[in-house]
Amino acid sequence: MPQAAPPAIRTIALIGNPxxxxxxxxxxxxxxxxxxxxYPGVTVEKKxxxxxxxxxxxxxxxxxxxxxxxxxxxxxxxxxxxLLGRLPGTVRPDxxxxxxxxxxxxxxxxxxxxxxxxxxxxxxALNMTDVAESCGIRIDVRQLSTRVGAPIVELQAHKRIGLxxxxxxxxxxxxxxxxxxxxxxxxxxxxxxxxxxxxxGDTLPRYLVERVLLDTSGFLSQLPQVEALSGTDQVHAxxxxxxxxxxxxxxxxxxxxxxxxxxLVEGIVSRDSVQRISWTDRxxxxxxxxxxxxxxxxxxxxxxxQSVFSWSGPLQDLxxxxxxxxxxxxxxxxxxxxxxxxxxxxxxxxxxxVLEFLPQIFFLFFFIALLEDxxxxxxxxxxxxxxxxxxxxxxKSFIPLLSSFACAVPGIMATRVIxxxxxxxxxILVAPLVTCSARLPVYAxxxxxxxxDTSFLGGCITxxxxxxxxxxxxxxxxxxxxxxxxxxxxxxxxxxxxxMELPCYKWPSPxxxxxxxxxxxxxxxxxxxxxxxSVSILVWAASYFPHDVSIDQRVRDEYAMAxxxxxxxxxxxxxxxxxxxxxxxxxxxxxxxxxxxxxxxCLEPIVRPLGWDWRIGSAxxxxxxxxxxxxxxxxxxxxxxxxQDESSAxxxxxxxxxxxxxxxxxxxxxxxxxxxxxxxxLCAQCAAxxxxxxxxxxxxxxxxxxxxxxxxLAYVGAFLTYQIASLLLPTGSG
Amino acid sequence: xxxxxxxxxxxxxxxxxxDGMDEVSVxxxxxxxxxxxxxxxxxxxxFGDPLExxxxxxxLSLRRSEAQRVIVSSH
Numbered sequence: 001m002p003q004a005a006p007p008a009i010r011t012i013a014l015i016g017n018p019x020x021x022x023x024x025x026x027x028x029x030x031x032x033x034x035x036x037x038x039y040p041g042v043t044v045e046k047k048x049x050x051x052x053x054x055x056x057x058x059x060x061x062x063x064x065x066x067x068x069x070x071x072x073x074x075x076x077x078x079x080x081x082x083l084l085g086r087l088p089g090t091v092r093p094d095x096x097x098x099x100x101x102x103x104x105x106x107x108x109x110x111x112x113x114x115x116x117x118x119x120x121x122x123x124x125a126l127n128m129t130d131v132a133e134s135c136g137i138r139i140d141v142r143q144l145s146t147r148v149g150a151p152i153v154e155l156q157a158h159k160r161i162g163l164x165x166x167x168x169x170x171x172x173x174x175x176x177x178x179x180x181x182x183x184x185x186x187x188x189x190x191x192x193x194x195x196x197x198x199x200x201g202d203t204l205p206r207y208l209v210e211r212v213l214l215d216t217s218g219f220l221s222q223l224p225q226v227e228a229l230s231g232t233d234q235v236h237a238x239x240x241x242x243x244x245x246x247x248x249x250x251x252x253x254x255x256x257x258x259x260x261x262x263x264l265v266e267g268i269v270s271r272d273s274v275q276r277i278s279w280t281d282r283x284x285x286x287x288x289x290x291x292x293x294x295x296x297x298x299x300x301x302x303x304x305x306q307s308v309f310s311w312s313g314p315l316q317d318l319x320x321x322x323x324x325x326x327x328x329x330x331x332x333x334x335x336x337x338x339x340x341x342x343x344x345x346x347x348x349x350x351x352x353x354v355l356e357f358l359p360q361i362f363f364l365f366f367f368i369a370l371l372e373d374x375x376x377x378x379x380x381x382x383x384x385x386x387x388x389x390x391x392x393x394x395x396k397s398f399i400p401l402l403s404s405f406a407c408a409v410p411g412i413m414a415t416r417v418i419x420x421x422x423x424x425x426x427x428i429l430v431a432p433l434v435t436c437s438a439r440l441p442v443y444a445x446x447x448x449x450x451x452x453d454t455s456f457l458g459g460c461i462t463x464x465x466x467x468x469x470x471x472x473x474x475x476x477x478x479x480x481x482x483x484x485x486x487x488x489x490x491x492x493x494x495x496x497x498x499x500m501e502l503p504c505y506k507w508p509s510p511x512x513x514x515x516x517x518x519x520x521x522x523x524x525x526x527x528x529x530x531x532x533x534s535v536s537i538l539v540w541a542a543s544y545f546p547h548d549v550s551i552d553q554r555v556r557d558e559y560a561m562a563x564x565x566x567x568x569x570x571x572x573x574x575x576x577x578x579x580x581x582x583x584x585x586x587x588x589x590x591x592x593x594x595x596x597x598x599x600x601x602c603l604e605p606i607v608r609p610l611g612w613d614w615r616i617g618s619a620x621x622x623x624x625x626x627x628x629x630x631x632x633x634x635x636x637x638x639x640x641x642x643x644q645d646e647s648s649a650x651x652x653x654x655x656x657x658x659x660x661x662x663x664x665x666x667x668x669x670x671x672x673x674x675x676x677x678x679x680x681x682l683c684a685q686c687a688a689x690x691x692x693x694x695x696x697x698x699x700x701x702x703x704x705x706x707x708x709x710x711x712x713l714a715y716v717g718a719f720l721t722y723q724i725a726s727l728l729l730p731t732g733s734g
Numbered sequence: 735x736x737x738x739x740x741x742x743x744x745x746x747x748x749x750x751x752x753d754g755m756d757e758v759s760v761x762x763x764x765x766x767x768x769x770x771x772x773x774x775x776x777x778x779x780x781f782g783d784p785l786e787x788x789x790x791x792x793x794l795s796l797r798r799s800e801a802q803r804v805i806v807s808s809h
Contacts, residue, residue: 072757103792104791106791107766137791216756216760217756217757251768254764254767255769258766258768280793288777290779382786385784389797395784494756495799498784498795498797500796501792501793501794502793502794502795504793
């Protein structure tokens with residue numbers, strides 16, 4: 001006898017407009033039991049969590065927030081395919097929860113009307129009933145439920161009120177047949193759908209046949225079923241007939257559905273006419289004011305960045321000293337050799353260098369989540385849209401690019417608010433050009449040492465400060481120019497719409513803000529962690545091997561005399577100094593003998609036009625995991641010791657004394673320092689950023705593209721800087 | 735009859751129709767800008783663009799170029 005298949009786990013889909021508290025509800029229902037991934041071939045995040053319903057596990061699929069189920073791109077098709085059970089590898093959900101914002105009922109019911117057409121058991125989660133009440137909106141929920149023909153549960157998801165009622169309502173909905181639902185479309189439209197359905201047979205569900213007729217973007221006519229029928233001509237003819245019948249596509253859908261909405265709310269939803277001036281209006285009088293709004297925006301951003309840097313500073317020091325101690329401990333516990341070096345220099349050194357930026361990343365995520373939750377994010381996009389449209393982007397790209405001043409990782413992850421794929425990709429690709437904080441150590445070191453102490457206006461403005469400002473502007477200008485070029489070449493297309501809701505302001509929910517901060521922060525650590533680790537190990541291996549052991553002995557022999565002398569003096573201090581000289585010398589020779597140095601020497605002809613010697617070349621190659629690693633590598637190359645930062649005196653000395661192998665002239669002159677800084681301003685030496693680009697675009701080729709174009713830009717920029725600076729500045733002045 | 739981008743701040747108008755069949759027009763319709771709906775001009779962003787309007791009890795922002803497609807008449 002064949003065994004009965006085990007009962008499949010039931011699935012519930014969660015859908016709703018943006019800003020309705022859908023994610024809050026999702027996390028309230030499933031807690032931390034979530035799987036996050038990507039749907040293949042698109043950039044839509046796949047979020048599935050598990051909850052218990054009548055003591056059986058149920059999967060909840062969180063669909064991306066949307067105003068309408070009218071797919072015009074592969075990304076938007078995901079939700080429709082999933083709800084219709086057409087998505088490969090997924091089963092059709094057993095029920096849908098449609099989250100509805102009670103304070104914005106009419107527009108939310110438009111999506112409800114589409115969801116009901118999918119013929120699935122549906123429960124409406126009427127969220128933010130508290131906000132609606134404070135706006136003076138009263139809804140007769142029982143009446144509304146009868147008219148809609150689906151159960152409605154009142155919710156305050158951020159306070160976890162109404163969740164039990166929602167669960168029991170879901171249980172009932174899933175076990176009872178769905179009632180007869182009438183279509184809101186006029187008869188003339190239904191006839192055309194019937195006609196088209198007849199020709200397509202059962203290959204397409206009715207909802208999609210309607211969509212084929214309504215979709216003016218041409219996306220759905222690429223469906224194989226429609227193409228096979230040479231269906232598009234018939235679609236054109238049908239639209240012609242509809243226009244003549246007074247139901248023109250695409251307006252017919254909105255008119256029909258909003259008419260249905262009007263009938264639903266008629267007489268059962270009321271609005272206080274007295275309370276016309278809401279809190280949102282009062283706040284917006286300042287925050288979106290022509291002058292005050294901009295001042296408030298600048299102040300707010302200043303506070304955000306000041307807090308990000310001042311709060312993360314101590315934590316950053318803590319992490320870096322923690323990794324330092326961890327490394328020290330491993331050095332003592334493990335015997336000298338490749339394993340010790342792998343763990344201390346490769347894993348701890350490499351990964352630690354990146355993790356140092358975690359506090360900044362988390363604080364930025366915190367502020368982004370806070371601004372989103374309060375409702376300010378949409379206002380920031382509104383204020384900045386005009387500015388951004390000059391380079392072909394929209395206001396929605398502003399916050400992601402601004403965040404990139406601290407770190408490109410949260411910036412790139414914040415691009416998810418940009419619905420238009422082209423705008424989103426362009427923003428992702430130019431965000432790493434904005435000057436992030438990992439570049440600062442490099443800038444600080446180079447300006448401190450090689451930019452002269454000239455000052456202007458009686459000491460108010462120094463040349464060093466001007467150089468820094470110039471580098472920031474270089475980053476901005478490069479990002480803007482590349483955005484403009486990309487929008488006119490690879491990502492050319494119609495200007496995407498900026499039709500966007502400005503949600504009501506509300507008090508932030510601490511639970512939600514913290515949840516989002518950790519959710520995104522860990523997503524970064526999880527996804528980028530492996531890549532950062534493997535790249536760090538690769539770079540370590542290149543700088544460690546072939547590791548000729550005889551080098552150690554040779555150096556010790558050379559220093560035997562000095563050691564003996566130091567020992568003879570009896571001064572512990574002097575002995576220690578000589579010993580550290582010996583170990584630095586050993587480290588330097590090993591590095592000079594390593595594959596990394598061979599790569600550097602091979603690259604010398606290529607980096608020579610930038611004014612660099614092979615040592616700088618190797619250090620730049622080694623900085624692939626993270627830009628600031630270059631300082632540590634320079635420290636080793638110039639045998640100043642491994643633990644160098646931009647303010648180490650011994651590294652300063654060594655850099656000043658560095659000489660060309662052939663001519664004996666100083667390596668570091670002002671043109672060389674400028675060329676290094678310009679290179680780091682424009683290059684993509686950051687494994688974390690590249691990993692996040694891959695994750696957000698769901699394709700390696702965009703990460704590769706970013707690396708190639710930025711490296712090219714960096715090379716050309718550094719080349720021009722060095723050549724022009726050498727012409728203008730007398731040599732040897734550095 | 736005029737277009738939405740020319741409506742003075744504080745005025746309420748009635749939507750007659752939306753011009754065009756592309757993504758922008760569809761989006762405007764989906765957001766509730768259907769014929770006979772009443773819209774109030776709330777204001778504009780610091781550089782004069784985009785605009786902020788109120789309809790169906792909520793706030794919507796749209797660019798001037800998009801508002802040009804919305805044909806309106808006074809009540």
